[in-house]
Amino acid sequence: MNAATIRDGYNFAYLDEQTKRMIRRALLKAIAIPGYQVPFGGREMPMPYGWGTGGIQLTAAVIGQDDVLKVIDQGADDTTNAVSIRTFFKDLTGVKTTEKTREATLIQTRHRIPEVPLQADQILIYQVPIPEPLRFIEPSEVETRKMHALEDYGVMHVKLYEDIARYGSIATTYAYPVRVNGRYIMDPSPIPKFDNPKMDRIPALQLFGAGREKRIYAVPPYTEVLSLDFLDHPFEIQRWDETCAICGSDHSFLDEVIMDDQGTRSYICSDTDYCSQRVQQEAVA
Amino acid sequence: MQNTAIVAGFADPVSDAQQTFRKVLKAMSEPGVIVEAASPEALEHLYPSTFAVCQTLLDQQTPLWLSKEFSNPKIQHNLHFHTGMPLARQPLDAQFALAYAGEIATLDDFAKGTAEYPERNCTMILQVQAISASPSTDQNSTTLKLSGPGIKTERQIAIAGLSQAVIRYLSDRPDTFPLGIDFIFTAAQSLVAIPRTTQLEVC
Numbered sequence: 046m047n048a049a050t051i052r053d054g055y056n057f058a059y060l061d062e063q064t065k066r067m068i069r070r071a072l073l074k075a076i077a078i079p080g081y082q083v084p085f086g087g088r089e090m091p092m093p094y095g096w097g098t099g100g101i102q103l104t105a106a107v108i109g110q111d112d113v114l115k116v117i118d119q120g121a122d123d124t125t126n127a128v129s130i131r132t133f134f135k136d137l138t139g140v141k142t143t144e145k146t147r148e149a150t151l152i153q154t155r156h157r158i159p160e161v162p163l164q165a166d167q168i169l170i171y172q173v174p175i176p177e178p179l180r181f182i183e184p185s186e187v188e189t190r191k192m193h194a195l196e197d198y199g200v201m202h203v204k205l206y207e208d209i210a211r212y213g214s215i216a217t218t219y220a221y222p223v224r225v226n227g228r229y230i231m232d233p234s235p236i237p238k239f240d241n242p243k244m245d246r247i248p249a250l251q252l253f254g255a256g257r258e259k260r261i262y263a264v265p266p267y268t269e270v271l272s273l274d275f276l277d278h279p280f281e282i283q284r285w286d287e288t289c290a291i292c293g294s295d296h297s298f299l300d301e302v303i304m305d306d307q308g309t310r311s312y313i314c315s316d317t318d319y320c321s322q323r324v325q326q327e328a329v330a
Numbered sequence: 331m332q333n334t335a336i337v338a339g340f341a342d343p344v345s346d347a348q349q350t351f352r353k354v355l356k357a358m359s360e361p362g363v364i365v366e367a368a369s370p371e372a373l374e375h376l377y378p379s380t381f382a383v384c385q386t387l388l389d390q391q392t393p394l395w396l397s398k399e400f401s402n403p404k405i406q407h408n409l410h411f412h413t414g415m416p417l418a419r420q421p422l423d424a425q426f427a428l429a430y431a432g433e434i435a436t437l438d439d440f441a442k443g444t445a446e447y448p449e450r451n452c453t454m455i456l457q458v459q460a461i462s463a464s465p466s467t468d469q470n471s472t473t474l475k476l477s478g479p480g481i482k483t484e485r486q487i488a489i490a491g492l493s494q495a496v497i498r499y500l501s502d503r504p505d506t507f508p509l510g511i512d513f514i515f516t517a518a519q520s521l522v523a524i525p526r527t528t529q530l531e532v533c
C-alpha cells in the first residue's frame with residue numbers, strides 16, 4: 046500500500062470495513078436484480094448531500110489500489126464538485142486519477158455519460174439525487190414499492206402521454222425513465238436523454254448510488270435499457286443545428302454558453318475530455 | 331473445551347477483501363466468467379476461494395447456513411473468528427448458505443425474496459470439484475450454456491460436482507423473476523457466479 050499518500054488516521058477510502066461490506070452485498074443484489082433499488086444502510090460522509098454522497102459511497106466500497114479514477118460533473122473534470130471528489134479519493138486511497146475516459150477503470154459521474162464508448166471492465170458510478178422514477182407521480186414509498194412489485198407502470202405511461210397531448214411531444218429531457226431488462230422502470234439519474242442510448246447493452250458495468258435516500262441500483266454489462274416511448278411517438282434524443290465552437294463536433298452533447306457582454310451565444314461540448322481529445326487529434330493531423 | 335486451531339485468513343484484510351470483492355463483482359455481473367480468488371490457506375476442506383468469499387461478504391449481520399459437510403467445530407469456529415457471522419438455525423433464515431453443490435437435495439427451503447423485497451433471498455456459496463471454460467468430457471461434469479444480462483450472446487462453462495437438484499433449479503427457474511436464488515460456485519482457487527437473471531441450458 047502506498048501509505049505515504051494516504052491521509053493518516055483514516056481507513057482506505059474513508060469508509061470502515063463493515064460499511065463497505067454492507068454496500069458490497071447490496072451491490073451484488075442490485076446486479077442480480079437489474080434496475081431494482083436495493084435499500085442500504087448508508088453512513089454520513091464528510092460532505093453534504095447534493096455533493097454525490099451516494100456515488101462517493103459506492104466508489105469507496107469498490108475502489109482499490111490498481112484503479113484509475115475519473116470524476117466528472119456535467120461532463121467536466123474541472124468543476125469544484127469533480128475536483129473535490131477526485132482530491133478526496135486521491136488523499137484517502139493514493140490511486141491514480143485521470144481525465145481521459147479511455148484510461149479510467151472507475152468513472153464517477155454527475156449528470157453525464159462520457160461521449161467515448163465505455164469498455165469491458167470499466168465501471169461507471171452515477172450520483173443519484175432521487176432514485177425513484179415514480180416518486181413525482183406517487184409520493185408514498187409503500188405505494189411505489191407495490192407498483193414495482195406488481196409491474197404496475199400504467200401511471201408512468203399516462204404521464205408521458207399527457208405530455209404528448211399537451212406539448213405535442215414528450216417534454217422530459219433529463220432523467221428520462223428507462224426500462225431495464227424488460228422489467229423494472231428505472232431513473233437513469235439526471236443525465237440528458239441524449240445519453241440514454243449509451244446505457245443500452247454496453248460492455249461496461251453501471252452502478253447507481255443515492256445518498257440521501259440510501260438506495261443502490263445497477264445495470265450489468267450487455268443488459269437491455271430501453272427509454273419509454275409510444276409507437277406513434279418513438280423516443281428521440283436532442284439534436285443541435287450548431288456545432289461545437291471549440292472542436293467542431295456535430296454529434297456530441299452541447300452546452301449553450303454566453304461568450305461576451307453582448308450576450309453572444311455559442312455551443313461547446315459538455316464532455317471536456319472528449320472535446321480536448323478531438324482538438325489534439327486535429328492538431329496531430 | 332477443545333482447543334481449536336485458528337487458520338490464517340487474509341494477509342491484508344482491507345486490500346484482500348477489496349480485491350476479492352472486485353472478482354465477485356465481475357463474476358456476478360458477467361455470469362459464467364471464471365475469476366481467480368483465494369485466501370492464503372484452505373480451512374480444512376473449505377477451499378481457499380470459498381474462505382476468501384466468506385471473509386469478503388460475511389459479518390455479524392449475515393446469518394450463514396452450513397451444510398452437514400461443513401458443520402464441524404473447526405470450520406464454524408474459524409469462520410466466526412474471521413467474520414463474526416452468526417449461524418442460521420434454519421435454511422430459511424440464511425442470507426448465505428455454504429455447501430458442496432453435490433449435497434443440495436432441494437432448494438425449496440432457502441429464501442427466494444419477496445415481490446416487494448426481492449433482495450431478501452439466500453445467496454448459495456457452493457463448492458464444486460472443477461470449473462472450466464471449455465466443455466468437459468468428465469462424466470461428473472455438466473456443460474452449461476448461459477445467456478441473459480451480463481452476457482453478450484451466450485457463454486459456455488463446465489462444472490463438475492453439481493447435484494441434480496441444483497441443475498434442475500437452474501434450468502427450470504421455478505421462481506419467477508425478480509424472486510430467486512443467486513449462486514456462487516467455487517473451485518479451489520477460482521469461482522463463477524450464476525445470478526437469478528441467467529437463462530441456462532444443459533448441453
Ligand SMILES: [Zn+2]
Pocket residue numbers: 289290291292293294313314319320321323
Ligand atoms: Zn467540442
